Amino acid sequence: MGKATVIDSSPITLATKMEEGMDMETQDRALQSEDWNLVEKTIFERRSVRWYKSDQVPEYLVRRMLEAGRYAPSAGNSQPWKFIVIRDKAILGEMERDVQRTCKLFRFFLDFRRPGLMGKIGWFYSQIFIRILPHELHPIPLGAIFLIAEGKLKLFHGAPTVIMILKDKRGVSNPDLDCGICGQNMVLAAHSLGLSTCWIGFVSALMKSYVRFKWLRRLHISYPYELVEGIAVGYARGNPNKMVERETHEIAWYENGQRTITY
């Protein structure tokens, strides 16, 4: 964290300092709304919302979102996606229940916070499983698994509509990435239409659990399709869509034969 992380052997640290100085100027003028156009404002103001009103979203707005997704760029124009729209409270509730059961099962094996022998067994299993599923059991989703198992975190946060994105496994190059681009198109379109959204990656827990075949049959998913992501759509309670602070990331800038590190 902080400036101390800039360890760069290139001699161009002067330019970096100059850019930092410029940053301070721009930072003073930040949050003046006329500095961005409408698309940029939509991007900066979008937040993942986790508290929804129970009002159903009108059908035409969901159709407009899907239309924005249809026009996303994809590798080789392969369009390796397919959508499932679920607006049925019974199905969403059943999914939530099944994901909670799956998380309870995971917690039973992986909870190393318990005292005594069970905690030691949990530590042993988590040593093995974090090596098999390093992305799914990253400490952040692991914490989310425990919270869902305890019932503190709802899967869809009470959203009335959920859009599932399926990927075509035979897609050109990297179909997961194309599904992500498509989803981001839909999410930004939704925000510009006054809706709020949240990416729900935990729906893939349905596919990694003993309920896999039940949901494959139920949602009519078969080869070559595979469930990758869900997007919860609804009207937000309160007013969470504001610009906030974010970390700046390192940018290596090659120009005029020099390498400059900026943030």
Added chain:
Amino acid sequence: MSTISLIERLIIPTYNNEAYAHTGRVTIDPVKCNGCGMCATICPGKAIRIIGHGKAKLAQMEPDFPQCMSCNDCAAMCERGAISVSLTYDFGYHFKILDRSTMKPPRSFKEKS
């Protein structure tokens, strides 16, 4: 999903030791906070709780390993601007966060005149 090598897999520690990891941290201004509890409701890690009763209600971070991922949702939700993220989360070893600098609001860049 990206694949990682076998050696990388072997050196992942289990994050059961707090020395390997620190979570995000938010600072809550006790003067501005009125304890409405909206931040506690929307926090995805349930890292904020409400203490006290009546007018003395106040939001506070969970004292025992709060699962804060410094997402700033609470700061955006707070109507009174009482919350700001003061520390971003970071883990040791395999999941260490690299090449990031301080938190900044959206910047605007103008054409040089």
